[in-house]
Amino acid sequence: MAPADCTSGDPAQDPLARARLAMVTGQIAARGVKDPRVLDAMRAVPRHEFVPATLREDAYGDSPLPIGHGQTISQPYIVALMTELARPSPSDRVLEVGTGSGYQAAVLSQLVARVFSIELVDPLAQSAASTLRRLGYANVTVRSGDGYLGWPDEAPFDIIVVTAAPEEVPAALLAQLKPGGRLIVPVGRVWDVQDLQLIEKDASGRVTTRSIIPVRFVPLVKRRDS
Numbered sequence: 001m002a003p004a005d006c007t008s009g010d011p012a013q014d015p016l017a018r019a020r021l022a023m024v025t026g027q028i029a030a031r032g033v034k035d036p037r038v039l040d041a042m043r044a045v046p047r048h049e050f051v052p053a054t055l056r057e058d059a060y061g062d063s064p065l066p067i068g069h070g071q072t073i074s075q076p077y078i079v080a081l082m083t084e085l086a087r088p089s090p091s092d093r094v095l096e097v098g099t100g101s102g103y104q105a106a107v108l109s110q111l112v113a114r115v116f117s118i119e120l121v122d123p124l125a126q127s128a129a130s131t132l133r134r135l136g137y138a139n140v141t142v143r144s145g146d147g148y149l150g151w152p153d154e155a156p157f158d159i160i161v162v163t164a165a166p167e168e169v170p171a172a173l174l175a176q177l178k179p180g181g182r183l184i185v186p187v188g189r190v191w192d193v194q195d196l197q198l199i200e201k202d203a204s205g206r207v208t209t210r211s212i213i214p215v216r217f218v219p220l221v222k223r224r225d226s
């Protein structure tokens, strides 16, 4: 779903828009992401609106960036790869765990019907919700809370994207995945290299797991009661 107020800019006039197109060609398509809808979404969403004002000029570089509270906005290639692995379709309902800046939610929102995104750090949830609202991403709902438990009131989901790393796949997330659904999650030890996994639940509820690539994410915080 396109935002009501699209700020993607005219590449002829706007250096940030040119940098964004170069990011898609040089960092994302060049590494093998092929889904044209995903590439279009990455071309459309203004990443510079989701980073701190002092880092706008760096927004289209090939790296994660700090967003405050010890957290990061993920590398653009990883956002595109996770989105492609999710195989989003226009009728899908998606849960994102780890809203952070709101950027991954904005990318997903272009490709699916609804995005529900949950963030543990309340000031990040507030600021992401306000950015998404300002930019017109009306099909995203952000909530402050513990995503280890998923979002039971809105479950089940066609897609669950986890953008922080648990040591083990949270049982609640698997339970909230529809038959036929995809769960994309980096699994592994805190502050170590993790394994980006694509977990699929078939129509009979059987789960298969595929390792995609090694990645490094901030930890998915597990509260004692999670």
Ligand SMILES: C[S@@+](CC[C@H](N)C(=O)[O-])C[C@H]1O[C@@H](n2cnc3c(N)ncnc32)[C@H](O)[C@@H]1O
Pocket: 071, 072, 073, 074, 097, 098, 099, 100, 101, 102, 103, 104, 105, 118, 119, 120, 121, 124, 145, 146, 147, 148, 163, 164, 217, 218, 219, 220, 221, 222
């Ligand atoms: C790598 S950042 C997410 C990047 C984000 N998807 C973006 O596009 O900017 C990981 C986020 O997960 C959040 N997080 C960590 N543990 C969490 C939990 N149990 N529930 C919800 N969010 C959590 C962190 O606070 C952080 O904002």
